[in-house]
Amino acid sequence: MSDQQQLSSEAWEKGQSIALSCPEFKPDVEEEWLAEESVSCYNCRYRRFVGSGIRCMKSLFNS
Amino acid sequence: MKFYLCIDDTDNLDSIGTGTIAEQIQEKIIHQGYGPCSLVTRHQLFIHEDIPYTSHNSSMCFFCEAPKDALTAIINLAANHLDTVAAVGSDPGLCVLAYDESCHYDELMEFGINAKKKILTKDDAMVCVQDNQLHLSEHGGTGQGIIGALAGVGLRLFGYDGEIKGALKSVMLNQTYSVADLKKLPEVNQVINLTTKEPLADTTPINMYNRSKTVLYQNEYVLFVKKDENHQYATLPKAEIRKLGDHFYV
Numbered sequence: 018m019s020d021q022q023q024l025s026s027e028a029w030e031k032g033q034s035i036a037l038s039c040p041e042f043k044p045d046v047e048e049e050w051l052a053e054e055s056v057s058c059y060n061c062r063y064r065r066f067v068g069s070g071i072r073c074m075k076s077l078f079n080s
Numbered sequence: 081m082k083f084y085l086c087i088d089d090t091d092n093l094d095s096i097g098t099g100t101i102a103e104q105i106q107e108k109i110i111h112q113g114y115g116p117c118s119l120v121t122r123h124q125l126f127i128h129e130d131i132p133y134t135s136h137n138s139s140m141c142f143f144c145e146a147p148k149d150a151l152t153a154i155i156n157l158a159a160n161h162l163d164t165v166a167a168v169g170s171d172p173g174l175c176v177l178a179y180d181e182s183c184h185y186d187e188l189m190e191f192g193i194n195a196k197k198k199i200l201t202k203d204d205a206m207v208c209v210q211d212n213q214l215h216l217s218e219h220g221g222t223g224q225g226i227i228g229a230l231a232g233v234g235l236r237l238f239g240y241d242g243e244i245k246g247a248l249k250s251v252m253l254n255q256t257y258s259v260a261d262l263k264k265l266p267e268v269n270q271v272i273n274l275t276t277k278e279p280l281a282d283t284t285p286i287n288m289y290n291r292s293k294t295v296l297y298q299n300e301y302v303l304f305v306k307k308d309e310n311h312q313y314a315t316l317p318k319a320e321i322r323k324l325g326d327h328f329y330v
Contacts, residue, residue, distance in 0.1 A: 027319060046097030048122055048245050049136050051319050053290055059319075062093050066127045066136060078093060 024058055025070040032058040032071075041075050081148045082179040085158060086123075086232035087172065088139035089225030095167035099245040102140040104165070105158045112153065114146035119267055121242030121296050123235045124325055125195050125228050139225075139232035140245065143179070151178050155215050162219045173225025175233045176215040185237050188212050192234025192241070195227065196326065205230045239299035240328040243321065247294040247301070259284045262303060269300040273313070274329075280305070280313065287314040293321050297329050304329065 024032055033054040036042045043062045044055065052059035063078065064071040085105065090098045099120055106117045125137045146154060155176050166172040177188075191208045194200060205227050209216045214233070216226050235241040247267040251257065259271045260282035271280045280286075286305055292315035294301045304321065308314040316324075 043093070045136075046099065048097065048099045048243070049138070050291070051322060053317060067129065068127065 023067065023070055023072045028070070029053070029057070029059070036061060081146060081150075082143050083146055083151065083154055084141065084143045084175075084177040084179060084233045084236055085154070086139055086141035086175045086229045086236070087158070087162060087225070088228030088232060089171045089173060089221075090162065090166040092167035092169045095170070096165070098138070098140045101162070101165055102142060103245070105161050106142060106144070108157050108161060109144055109146070109154060112150075112157065114150055114154070115144055117144040118142045119247075119301065120245040121232075121236055122245055123192070123196075123228075123232045123242045124322065125231055126197055126199065128199055130199055137228070139228035141232040141236040141242070143236070148178065151176070151215075155217075159217060159219065166219055169221065171221030171224040172219040173223060173227065173229035174215070174217050174219060175226065175229035177212070177233050177237075178214070183212075185212065185234070188214075188230070188234040189238040190234070192231040192236075192238055195231030196235075196241070200227050200231070202226060236296070238328075240297055241325060242296040243293045243325065244295065244301050248288075248292055248303075251288050253288055253290070256285045256287050258282065259286060262286060267294045267301050268303050270297075271303045271305060271313075272297070274304040274306045274316065274324075284313060287312055289314050290317040292316055293318055295321060295325065295329060302329075 029052055036056045036058045045060055045062045050060040058064055063073055063075040065074045090101050102120045120140050120142045123139050158174055162172050162174055218226055244267045259280050262268045262271055294303045305313040305315055
């Protein structure tokens with residue numbers, strides 16, 4: 018998922034495939050995981066839940 | 081006496097997680113000779129652009145048994161631990177309630193329920209505190225975490241909200257367990273049919289298809305299941321559990 022882009026809720030396959038190829042993927046603590054697949058945008062520390070899904074916030078944390 | 085303790089907003093991108101900090105506080109309480117402590121519950125709060133949070137907006141709560149005169153020691157212990165381990169840039173809050181059976185805590189539970197569906201402020205929290213005689217403290221940053229900490233205690237008292245931290249980690253995926261076997265786990269008091277809300281008999285087989293979670297329902301640790309296409313009972317994915325939690329599993 019590109020920075021600031023959004024994934025709708027329950028786009029599980031897309032979330033996994035994007036995260037698998039994302040160099041910035043960083044797993045959140047286990048209790049905050051949502052997707053079945055460990056490596057998924059839905060389980061990433063850089064995602065933020067918004068009303069209709071998740072958004073990648075990585076760009077906010079670039080130094 | 082029973083004490084409820086909840087923390088919120090301790091995270092940044094590199095931190096160990098609020099749930100782990102809650103478990104560390106439990107360990108310190110037990111080390112002081114108090115306890116036992118309950119399992120930790122994770123309470124999902126309102127998700128909104130205007131609420132500052134790292135990525136999920138949830139608070140972590142548990143209760144423990146301790147003598148009445150241990151209240152100050154428990155508050156100090158938890159506060160010192162939060163001050164030590166909370167992440168840079170976080171806005172931690174701590175709430176501790178010495179539970180009194182003669183009180184109803186309706187307003188406190190209402191605060192928790194509201195924190196799941198609308199934006200609340202620190203002023204809202206302070207009003208609720210004055211009416212309910214409990215400890216609420218900020219531990220750095222903006223101190224916004226007091227809102228979630230207070231809400232977490234309210235929701236735990238309510239008894240129909242929260243995922244059990246670490247639940248079902250020892251269960252093998254894609255295996256079948258009897259209800260009796262599942263109930264041997266500390267995080268499972270009941271296995272309930274989500275559709276009928278009826279508890280299942282101990283001999284009922286349950287297919288563990290996914291990384292499910294037990295939740296607080298009727299003040300018990302409950303694994304919700306439903307029938308699959310083969311008319312056998314199976315667990316629900318965590319995402320479905322999380323969504324059901326928005327409406328207290330009804």
